[in-house]
Amino acid sequence: MTNKMKERYNALFNVIQKLKEKQTQAEPELIKEQMPRSMNPVEQQEYEKQLNQQAYQWLAEQFKPKATWVRNAVLAFVVGGLICTLGQLILNYLKGSGLNLKEAGLATVFIMVFLGAFLTGLGVYDKIGKYGGAGSIIPITGFANSIVASAMEFKREGYIYGMGARLFTVAGPVLVFGFIISVVIGLTYYIFS
Amino acid sequence: MLPQPVKKIGKQTLQFTQPPVIFSMSSIVGPMEGKGPYGKAFDYVLEDTLFGEKSWEKAESKMLREAIKRALLKVNLEAKDIDFMFAGDLLNQIVAANFAAREINIPFLGLYGACSTMVEGLALGAVMIDVGSAHRVAVGASSHHNTAERQYRMPTEQGAQRVLWGQWTVTGAGGVLLVKEGSGPVITHCTVGQVIDLGIKDANDMGSCMAPAAADTIIRHFQDLGRQPSDYDLILSGDLGSVGLNITKELLGFEGYDVKNNMTDSGVMIYHPDQDTHAGGSGCGCISVMLCGPILRRMAEGLYKRILAVGTGALLSPISTQQGESVPAIAHAVVIEARP
Numbered sequence: 001m002t003n004k005m006k007e008r009y010n011a012l013f014n015v016i017q018k019l020k021e022k023q024t025q026a027e028p029e030l031i032k033e034q035m036p037r038s039m040n041p042v043e044q045q046e047y048e049k050q051l052n053q054q055a056y057q058w059l060a061e062q063f064k065p066k067a068t069w070v071r072n073a074v075l076a077f078v079v080g081g082l083i084c085t086l087g088q089l090i091l092n093y094l095k096g097s098g099l100n101l102k103e104a105g106l107a108t109v110f111i112m113v114f115l116g117a118f119l120t121g122l123g124v125y126d127k128i129g130k131y132g133g134a135g136s137i138i139p140i141t142g143f144a145n146s147i148v149a150s151a152m153e154f155k156r157e158g159y160i161y162g163m164g165a166r167l168f169t170v171a172g173p174v175l176v177f178g179f180i181i182s183v184v185i186g187l188t189y190y191i192f193s
Numbered sequence: 194m195l196p197q198p199v200k201k202i203g204k205q206t207l208q209f210t211q212p213p214v215i216f217s218m219s220s221i222v223g224p225m226e227g228k229g230p231y232g233k234a235f236d237y238v239l240e241d242t243l244f245g246e247k248s249w250e251k252a253e254s255k256m257l258r259e260a261i262k263r264a265l266l267k268v269n270l271e272a273k274d275i276d277f278m279f280a281g282d283l284l285n286q287i288v289a290a291n292f293a294a295r296e297i298n299i300p301f302l303g304l305y306g307a308c309s310t311m312v313e314g315l316a317l318g319a320v321m322i323d324v325g326s327a328h329r330v331a332v333g334a335s336s337h338h339n340t341a342e343r344q345y346r347m348p349t350e351q352g353a354q355r356v357l358w359g360q361w362t363v364t365g366a367g368g369v370l371l372v373k374e375g376s377g378p379v380i381t382h383c384t385v386g387q388v389i390d391l392g393i394k395d396a397n398d399m400g401s402c403m404a405p406a407a408a409d410t411i412i413r414h415f416q417d418l419g420r421q422p423s424d425y426d427l428i429l430s431g432d433l434g435s436v437g438l439n440i441t442k443e444l445l446g447f448e449g450y451d452v453k454n455n456m457t458d459s460g461v462m463i464y465h466p467d468q469d470t471h472a473g474g475s476g477c478g479c480i481s482v483m484l485c486g487p488i489l490r491r492m493a494e495g496l497y498k499r500i501l502a503v504g505t506g507a508l509l510s511p512i513s514t515q516q517g518e519s520v521p522a523i524a525h526a527v528v529i530e531a532r533p
Contacts, residue, residue, distance in 0.1 A: 053392035060401035063439050065357040129352020145352050153348035156248045
């Protein structure tokens, strides 16, 4: 360990000590790390760089506001629950007016997709999403939102290369992996039944 | 070793022998910025984000064009009286600036320094005037919340949650006219920054990405000129946001520079906390409009004698982020002094 490296390490150590005095945080990983015994100049430079980055990333983390997990989870629960309750009410109404379960289910999906798309068009759904998080993304209304939002966004680049080409920028991964999983499940079912 | 250029002091700072004058400036902001704490200090507040155009990109270009035109109009000059124009923005291939230049007809040099573009332009314009290559140079920069959002993040109507340390791209454009001789505040020095990357990979966490670059440029500036933070009435950073500003202050503190009292950030100033932008504003427009609007206005009122404007830019692209690259950042600084 050269003198220069020692200096650097001590400097970083001091920085972290100073911070620790201020706020009693968990000990950062890099202090526990043992300094390697011998390194060539290139390795040494790389090591110093990494040390510097680690120290900084740890420092930056201390300044970030803490995410409000509990509040987010509760809001997602409420918003998601409300959307699903609405879907259930529509389903019950349709069943009550004479459709069988399969038809009523299909019609409910249509209505919910329409509502998601409509609220996106009015510029309301992104505001619901701000509070609802996963609660408004996971239901089918969120799927409608992701497609309509892309359609609105890229319409200005034309209907073919704009809207048509980029309609699934957000929903694409959901479709691709959804299809793959459904094929896997279908094959599994076919082979084992 | 090559001889040191005469105007260069220390490692990165230039001193202008004939400090160029900020003769005129103009700022245009979007409706949300207009509702912010400095809403009344801007020259023009848009009624909606489209500015009478068909797309946000066109609106952004028009904002930049109008900002520069208004800056000229204020001092009764026309495009033909201007020698060169430096401008830039955040869009791919800086189209807002290029298309603005198409309409204005001033010899044009396009810039990209991410959100540091305005300060980069001021520095370059000042150099051009100082070395005697131009009499009048126009400088402009713009950003637009919706164009940036769709380019860097998600479609604007997508119902996704933003992180708490995320920043809101400012809709706004600033235009400045630098002249060789005239009345107004002068640019006395500029410090050209280095690209610094401390390995932050979260593209939503631009404050943390840019803070080391800002701190580096500011420290270098103080060292080159032998100055202290107390030599400035205000150190104004570009768009560090509340997270980045605090980190920068901390980093400067480690080096023994106490900026607690006189450093602030355009991104923190431009919105009310209850406007729900999370960590504050960002974008080329952020420091452009704050500088061209409230800050230089206050300077004219005699509130500030000498300020250090530090433009900070996160040099990322959506592709570099997706390929797992960390976000390098840059910061440039100019010293603006009021002249009696």
